[in-house]
Amino acid sequence: MAASRLPAAFLRNLSRPSPRSHIQAQLSLSSRCLALTRPYSSDEAPPPPLLVKLKGDLKTAMRAKDAPRLAVLRSVLATTLNASKTSSPIKTDVQLVNLLRKQARSQRETAEEFRSAKREDLAEKEEAQIKVLEEYANSSGIQTVAGEELRNIVEATMGDLAAEGVTGKSALGEAMKRLFAPGGPLEGKDVDKNEVSTTVRELAK
Structure with missing residues (x-):
């Protein structure tokens, strides 16, 4: 199959860094995500309940070596951290659920691309993460209207x-x-x- 026909996500996998640099990058990302667990000062609005749960689950997933959940939590918490430095921070459970839904849609498209490229293994990894995203969104307590x-x-x-x-x-x-x-x-x-x-x-x- 020509390289141009492979999904972008697959091509990125071909140029992954060395195992050592990959581990260092993962540790750095985990450290940044765990930094989100710091207590809020009395001058700050309390974090949304779902965000508190995600932070706690990150530590649990790290201990359990739950790869799909770890990937989801690291990604979502990193996005939340980045948003906190902008004019549009994520302050509510509704915003978090919207983020989870958006990420699930994106990864569903990626899974379809992998499957079209006959990479069932990578498609299954995406789908495992989609299940985690949907689990958090569906258990958030936010009413879904569709x-x-x-x-x-x-x-x-x-x-x-x-x-x-x-x-x-x-x-x-x-x-x-x-x-x-x-x-x-x-x-x-x-x-x-x-x-x-x-x-x-x-x-x-």
Whole structure:
């Protein structure tokens, strides 16, 4: 098979660093992730409960040598740490669940690429991590809204806008704003914003 047809993730595997440098990199990443477990000062908002669980599970996974869980936790905590240094830090369980869902979607695509390249072993590794991501998202306590339930909520909001004379393209931005506004029907819910946007566009036609 030509190299150009192999998935990018597979090609990256071919150029991995030496075992020694790989181990050093993993230790460095673990140290940065464990740094997130430091106590918060009284001036800081308390960390979201799910983040506290992820931090605790990292230590447990390291002791158990649970490779799929370790890979997931290191990645998620590293992303959370990086986000804390930006203007958009992850401060809520809803944001964390969105991150978990997004990462699961990305790794599902990668698994499909590996399977297309006849690398079932690498596809299975991705799928093992996807199971961990979904486990945390599903046990987060955050209500998931999708499918018919989501469509009904969007329809109700679009109906309110129509009653106010807001229709067509003018309703697109206003609908998204109302759906996710404080007190809105999707505030604090686990939803795929792409699905919400698609549904809003369909109903605005």
